[in-house]
Amino acid sequence: MSSAAHRTSYPLRNSSMSSPKELESAPPLIEPWYLSGPTAAGKTQIGLALAERLDGEIISLDSMAVYRGMDIGTAKPSPENRRRCPHHMLDLVEPTEDFSVSQFVAMAHETVDAIRRRGKTPIFVGGTPLYLKTLLRGFYFGPSADWEFRDTVEAEAEQVGLESLHARLAQVDPLSAAKLHVQDKRRIIRALEVHYLTGTPLSHHQSHFEDSRPAEQCHVFILGWERSALHERINERIDHMFNVGLQAEVEGLLAKHGNLGRTAAQALGYRETIRHFNGELSLAEAIEKVKARTRQFARRQETWFRSLTECRRVEMGEMSVSELVDEMISQQDG
Numbered sequence: 182m183s184s185a186a187h188r189t190s191y192p193l194r195n196s197s198m199s200s201p202k203e204l205e206s207a208p209p210l211i212e213p214w215y216l217s218g219p220t221a222a223g224k225t226q227i228g229l230a231l232a233e234r235l236d237g238e239i240i241s242l243d244s245m246a247v248y249r250g251m252d253i254g255t256a257k258p259s260p261e262n263r264r265r266c267p268h269h270m271l272d273l274v275e276p277t278e279d280f281s282v283s284q285f286v287a288m289a290h291e292t293v294d295a296i297r298r299r300g301k302t303p304i305f306v307g308g309t310p311l312y313l314k315t316l317l318r319g320f321y322f323g324p325s326a327d328w329e330f331r332d333t334v335e336a337e338a339e340q341v342g343l344e345s346l347h348a349r350l351a352q353v354d355p356l357s358a359a360k361l362h363v364q365d366k367r368r369i370i371r372a373l374e375v376h377y378l379t380g381t382p383l384s385h386h387q388s389h390f391e392d393s394r395p396a397e398q399c400h401v402f403i404l405g406w407e408r409s410a411l412h413e414r415i416n417e418r419i420d421h422m423f424n425v426g427l428q429a430e431v432e433g434l435l436a437k438h439g440n441l442g443r444t445a446a447q448a449l450g451y452r453e454t455i456r457h458f459n460g461e462l463s464l465a466e467a468i469e470k471v472k473a474r475t476r477q478f479a480r481r482q483e484t485w486f487r488s489l490t491e492c493r494r495v496e497m498g499e500m501s502v503s504e505l506v507d508e509m510i511s512q513q514d515g
Contacts, residue, residue, distance in 0.1 A: 205322060206319055206320060206321045206322065206386075207286045207287065207290055207315075207319060207320045207322065208319050209316070209317055209318055209319040209392075209394075210289070210290065210293060210316045210317070211317070211394065211398065211399055212303075212400075213240075213293055213302075213303040213304065213305055213316075213400065214231065214235065214237065214302060214303070214304040214305070214400040214401075214402075215242070215304070215305045215306075215313060215316075215317075215399075215400060215401040215402065216228045216231060216304065216305070216306045216402055216404070216509075217242060217305075217306075217307060217308055217310070217313055217401070217402070217403055217404070217486065217492075218308060218403050218404030218405065218406075218482075218486070219308060219404075219406070219411060219478075219479035219482045219483055220308055220415060220418070220449070220475055220478060220479050220482065221411065221414040221415045221417075221418045221475075221479070222308070222404040222405075222406060222411065222414075222497065223404060223414075223497065224306050224307065224308065224404060225256070225258055225262065225306070226502055227404065227502055227505055227506065228304065228306035229258075229262055229265055229266055230502045230503065230505075230506045231304060231506050231509065232266045232302075232304050233265070233266065234506050234510065235302040235304065235510075236301055236302055237266070237296075237301055237302035237303065237304040238266065238267040238268075238269065238296045238299075238301050238302070238303060238304065239258075239266055239267070239268045239269065239304050239305075239306050240268075240269045240270050240289060240292050240293070240296075240303055240304065240305045240306070241268065241269065241270045241271050241305075241306065241307050242305040242306055242307025242308065242309055242312050242313060243255060243307035243308060243309055243312075244280075244285070244309040244311070244312060244444075245445070245448045245449075246270075246271050246272075246307070247270065247271070247272070247273040247274055247280045247285075248272070248273075248274060248275070248276040248280075248445050248448075249272045249273075249274065249275055249276065250275075250276060250430070250433070250434050250437070251276055251430070251434070251445060251448065251451065252430065253422050253425060253426055253427045253430050253450075254422060254427055254430065254431075254448060254449065254450035254451050254454075255448065256418070256422075257271060257272075258271070269292045269296075270285075270288060270289065270292060273288075275438065275442075276434060276438060276441045276442055276445035276446075277438050277440070277441065277442045277445070278442055279442060279443065279444055280444070282311065282312070282315055282320070283320065283322050283323075285312055285315075286315050286316065286320045286322075287322075289305075289312075289316060308482055310481075310482055310485030310486060310489075311485075313401075313485075313489070314485070314489060317394075317399065317401065317489065317491050318392060318393070319392070321383075321386040321387050323371075323375050323383070323386065324374075324375065324378045324379060326374070327374055327377070327378060330374055330377055330378075331370055331374060334346065334370050334373060334374075335370070338366060338370075343363055343364055343366055343369065344363055346366070346369050346370070346373070347361070347363040347369055349373065350369050350372055350373055353373070353376045353382060354372055354373075354376055354382035354383055354384055356382065356384035357372040357382060357383050357384045358372075360384075371383070372384075393489070393490040393491065394490065394491050395490060395491075396490060396491055396492060396493045398491075399491040399492075400513055401489070401491045401492045401493060402492070402493055402494075402495050402509050402512075403486045403492045403493065403494045403495065404494075404495055404497055405494040405495060405496050405497060406497050410497075411479060412476055415472060415475050415476055415479060416472050418475075419450070419468060419471050419472045419475060420468070422450055422471075423464075423468055427450055427454060428454055428457075428464075431451055431454040431455060431458070432458070435455070435458070441455075449471060449474060449475050449478060450471050450475075453467040453468075453470045453471045453474070454467060454471075493512060495508060495509060495512075
């Protein structure tokens, strides 16, 4: 059968239909302070000191800290640190659930508004670069799901394969198609869905995502380490995680939930520990894989940070926490 025979037509919705409220975008959040950096850079203690200096409250910028019970592997702030300063957007969902970027952005805006109403300074602290970028550049939520459309496209994918689906996306939204892997079914379907519902390519709605600002207009600081020093800190952190009970934490989560959700199960330290429990890795092998994967993740984080013009790098070294906070505030005032 020819490819033309498989081709499914996706007519645009009637233009007279009212647009869903979900088409609204979240504007960039430029006024809050941001403290980020690679894993094991020392964000927690410096973030606390910065919050105390600025009379602020901390908002987590960590995609894995949203999961309840995942404490050791995500290095969540301790109860003592949470008493020192209010912390927000931690422990939001069970580790069996998904938590989307759009959910994060919506909650972040609500949290910032609430902190400001209290007369405090909102300070984002964490190392998830995608979250950082969506807050600094703005975010398009898109229309709510059209399940009939999704079912139709899912059925087509079963018939003709994801390559054909990706080719269809390339016809209506070549920019999105160029960014998406041919096997990324969920995002391919979403891009097709947005075009179907709005008549406009998803890449057009997201064009503001690339708008940047100079660092002088923002309060965004990245903690930087010389690579060998950072790798040493990462290794020490992973050893500490296992020493203080990461295995028991993962065991308890599996006993409670059976399995972790797709996202939570990929978290650094958790995936390897689960493989250890399944007999795929010895404990020593699991620890070494966590260290190697964390070092790789840190390199990807730093690549993201370098791409964001809004960021200013603060070199870590011999300065005390107090001196580092002074440095950030003086850079901002200057």
